[in-house]
Amino acid sequence: MTGALANHLYEQCRYDEAKGLYEALLPIRQALGDRKGESFVYNQIALIQDLRGDYATALAYYEQALPINRELGDKKGEGTTLNNSSQIYDAQGDYVTALRYLEQSLHIQQAIGDKFGEGTTLNNLATTAHAQGDYVTALRYLEQALQILQAIGDKSGEGTTLNNLATTAHAQGDYGTALRYLEQALQIRQAIGDKSGEGTTLNNISQIYAAQGDYVTALRYLEQSLHIRQAIGDRAGECTTLFNIGHIHWQNDEQQHALTAWLTAYRIAKQIGLAQVLQALEDLAKGLGGEGLDYWEELSQQVGLE
Structure with a gap:
């Protein structure tokens, strides 16, 4: 019980x-x-x-x-x-080790006919390929995953795959296709009560609007995403959404709001060791005239976040 x-x-x-x-x-x-x-x-x-x-x-x-x-x-x-x-x-950010585990997992799942597991692992292989900039390989894995997950009626997995297909389309500049995938993913995730997935998809939809210069709509989606992620305790997701919120405020010439969001993202990313956000913040600091993560560390101490 x-x-x-x-x-x-x-x-x-x-x-x-x-x-x-x-x-x-x-x-x-x-x-x-x-x-x-x-x-x-x-x-x-x-x-x-x-x-x-x-x-x-x-x-x-x-x-x-x-x-x-x-x-x-x-x-x-x-x-x-x-x-x-x-x-x-x-x-x-240890993609070599991640890939080794995923390949072992996929081999086992295919050998025993675990279609649910195979679909999940193909999705994660795609995510790792995407993180390394290999969009062709990511797309191949995702198309395999979608076919499997739709065949077995795994709506949660289907939502995840549609979201990941959108991420790949976005990276290739195909915003129309990305938004179409995301809208399908959001509908599925809301229907099945997948709050974690909903927070991710709302965040990703915001990035399509931001890329097209519609910052008002982008911020609306980000605020919905942040509310969900904070409510369920998704620290990594919260960190990513705060980072994106910072960019919207910066584009709107709201520098103080932007820095506050980025500093909060830095504090969370540092605490949990979220490599992708830390790398993004390091790159961002250089664009702001700072020296990598030291810039955020010094700034956080100045405003009393540490």
């Missing part, structure tokens, strides 16, 4: 409550010798810590789950844990 409730709370994005129940459930699973259940709980706690931006703790839980999967010969669980672990390395 506790496990079912914890899973329900997790699906409802009530992560703090879910985490408390999973932590209470863990010693019960261990006492019963339920190794598969124990591994599942490790994975679920790790997913929540990943969302919170606590990558070290998340990885520690995954590293406890993986040997159990292998000990039990649980190939599906092993594929899932490898896939989930890859996302920690991806968030920290």
Whole structure:
């Protein structure tokens, strides 16, 4: 009963409550010798810590789950844990390690016919390829993922894939296609109550309008995204949205608002080790006449954020 409730709370994005129940459930699973259940709980706690931006703790839980999967010969669980672990390395900018885990995960999932897992891993392979600027490879993975996820009726995965297809189209300057994908993704995510995905999609829609110079509409979408991400405790997502809000304020000649948003993003990114945002802030500092991340560190101390 506790496990079912914890899973329900997790699906409802009530992560703090879910985490408390999973932590209470863990010693019960261990006492019963339920190794598969124990591994599942490790994975679920790790997913929540990943969302919170606590990558070290998340990885520690995954590293406890993986040997159990292998000990039990649980190939599906092993594929899932490898896939989930890859996302920690991806968030920290270690794409080589992320890719190694993803390739292992995909091999297992294809071998056992785990279509759900395969679709998820193809999406993450696409994300890693995209982060490295390889849009052709990203698109190939995403088209495979979309076909699989639509075939098995995985609406959550379909929403994620449509969002990622939009990101690739945006990077290639095809704003019309990107917006079409995002609108489809948003409809799906709102219909199934996927608040985390909704926050991501709203953020991404804003970037289409920003690229076209419609800053009023862009800011409206960003404020909706920020509200959701803060409400569910999505620290990495909150950081990304704040970074984007800063750019809108800067374009509107609201420099103080822009700097406040960027400084808050810096504080979060530094705390959780979010590599992509830290790199973006480092590049931004150079454009503002500063010296990389030292610029934000000095500025944050001046205004008392540290």
